[in-house]
Amino acid sequence: MVQISSDIIRGYNDTMILNILMKGPSYGYQISKEIKTISDEKYVIKETTLYSAFTRIEKNGYIESFVANPDPEGNGKKRTYYRITEAGLEYYKSKCEEWELTKEVVEKFIEENPDSLTLDDN
Amino acid sequence: MVQISSDIIRGYNDTMILNILMKGPSYGYQISKEIKTISDEKYVIKETTLYSAFTRIEKNGYIESFVANPDPEGNGKKRTYYRITEAGLEYYKSKCEEWELTKEVVEKFIEENPDSLTLDDN
DNA sequence: ATATTTACTTTGTCAGACATAGTACGACAG
DNA sequence: CTGTCGTACTATGTCTGACAAAGTAAATAT
Numbered sequence: 001m002v003q004i005s006s007d008i009i010r011g012y013n014d015t016m017i018l019n020i021l022m023k024g025p026s027y028g029y030q031i032s033k034e035i036k037t038i039s040d041e042k043y044v045i046k047e048t049t050l051y052s053a054f055t056r057i058e059k060n061g062y063i064e065s066f067v068a069n070p071d072p073e074g075n076g077k078k079r080t081y082y083r084i085t086e087a088g089l090e091y092y093k094s095k096c097e098e099w100e101l102t103k104e105v106v107e108k109f110i111e112e113n114p115d116s117l118t119l120d121d122n
Numbered sequence: 123m124v125q126i127s128s129d130i131i132r133g134y135n136d137t138m139i140l141n142i143l144m145k146g147p148s149y150g151y152q153i154s155k156e157i158k159t160i161s162d163e164k165y166v167i168k169e170t171t172l173y174s175a176f177t178r179i180e181k182n183g184y185i186e187s188f189v190a191n192p193d194p195e196g197n198g199k200k201r202t203y204y205r206i207t208e209a210g211l212e213y214y215k216s217k218c219e220e221w222e223l224t225k226e227v228v229e230k231f232i233e234e235n236p237d238s239l240t241l242d243d244n
Numbered sequence: 245a246t247a248t249t250t251a252c253t254t255t256g257t258c259a260g261a262c263a264t265a266g267t268a269c270g271a272c273a274g
Numbered sequence: 275c276t277g278t279c280g281t282a283c284t285a286t287g288t289c290t291g292a293c294a295a296a297g298t299a300a301a302t303a304t
Contacts, residue, residue, distance in 0.1 A: 002219045004227060006261050007291070011129025012228055013261085019231040022239070029282055039227045049261055051283070056260085077269050079282065086241060093236040097124045099228065105126060105161045106134055106221065109141040114215040117144070119208060128292050129260070135291085151251055171292050173252070178291080199300050201251065 004043055013045060013053050014062070015099075018092040021063060021084040028054070028080070054082060062088030126165055135167060135175050136184070137221075140214040143185060143206040150176065150202070176204060184210030 020026060020034050028050055035045050057063045063082045070076040084092075111117060142148060142156050150172055157167050179185045185204045192198035206214075233239060 002216070002223050004224050005133055005220065007133025008130070008220065008224050009228075010132050010260060010291090011127055012231075015228075016231040019233075022241075027282080029280095038230050042223060043227045046262055047283080048263075052260075052262090077282070084241065089239060089241050093233075093239065094124070096232050096234070096236040098127065098130065099232050100234075101124050101164060102126050102130050103225065105165045106131075106138075108160050109134075109138040110218050110221050111141075111215075112218070112222075114218040117211060117215065119144075119206065119211050132260090132291060149251080151249095168293055169252080170254095170294075174291075174293090199251070 006049075009043070012095070012099075013049060014057055015092060015095040016045075017050075017053060017057065017082075018062060018084055018088050018095075021082055022089070022092070025066075025081045025083040027082065031082075054080075057088070058082070060087075060091070061085060062091050128171075131165070134217070134221075135171060136179055137214060137217040138167075139172075139175060139179065139204075140184060140206055140210050140217075143204055144211070144214065147188075147203045147205040149204065153204075176202075179210070180204070182209075182213070183207060184213050 016035055017031060020031050020038075026034070028047075032045050032047070032050055035043060054063070054065070058065055063084055065080050065082050067078050067080055069078055138157055139153060142153050142160075148156070150169075154167050154169070154172055157165060176185070176187070180187055185206055187202050187204050189200050189202055191200055
């Protein structure tokens with residue numbers, strides 16, 4: 001099974017989180033579920049990765065947090081919700097551009113059909 | 123200017139090096155030049171990143187080193203050359219597969235035309 | 245003669261991912 | 275009404291790859 005290493009995804013967890021928050025405020029557990037769903041179960045973010053990302057992203061001013069009840073009547077346990085900021089949106093946009101560039105560069109070193117490769121002449 | 127962050131490239135430096143070594147043995151300075159050329163000057167690997175990558179990749183058994191003169195007559199300063207191994211080729215192949223998967227996943231969270239995005243409804 | 249390029253090595257720092265563990269509330273089953 | 279499961283986190287510490295800073299030294303260009 002091919003797995004996504006934490007090294008290649010590194011630095012893009014923030015981008016994924018921001019992408020989800022662009023659709024509206026959300027909180028830890030829900031975001032992790034969404035990442036799993038959106039990625040077709042191909043990527044599951046670790047809890048500690050997610051929550052430490054929140055701290056970092058908020059420090060950077062890309063998200064804001066607020067505590068609220070799950071339903072308007074005030075039932076259920078309170079959660080910490082996050083909302084993307086203007087700066088966060090700008091950061092997200094720059095990450096999208098960076099991604100296009102990265103893809104271009106990395107693909108110069110990647111073979112799309114690597115199975116056929118051998119080492120004969122080396 | 124859009125720049126490639128060390129976080130997104132992390133873990134793919136090894137792959138780039140292996141890709142270059144697939145064409146035949148090479149050494150540090152030349153590899154760094156090639157990475158720059160192949161990437162159209164878009165990515166320049168840092169010296170320390172490169173040389174520490176050699177140590178790691180060799181430890182993993184993906185490359186082998188040998189010291190040789192730059193020309194057959196024995197002139198010039200000796201260099202440490204690297205040669206990819208069978209295990210290295212396999213690793214490279216797996217990284218290519220991983221890349222395809224990663225791309226698929228990341229792109230679910232990336233907007234190709236991010237300029238038009240706003241935050242109205244949030 | 246010396247500045248630049250080539251070809252490294254050494255040391256130490258930092259950030260992001262993640263393992264491990266623990267807390268605590270609410271829902272629901274038996 | 276008790277125990278288990280799912281939800282919703284926090285705290286602490288470790289590891290790895292990238293990289294900054296600095297130094298060495300031979301070869302080559304000026």
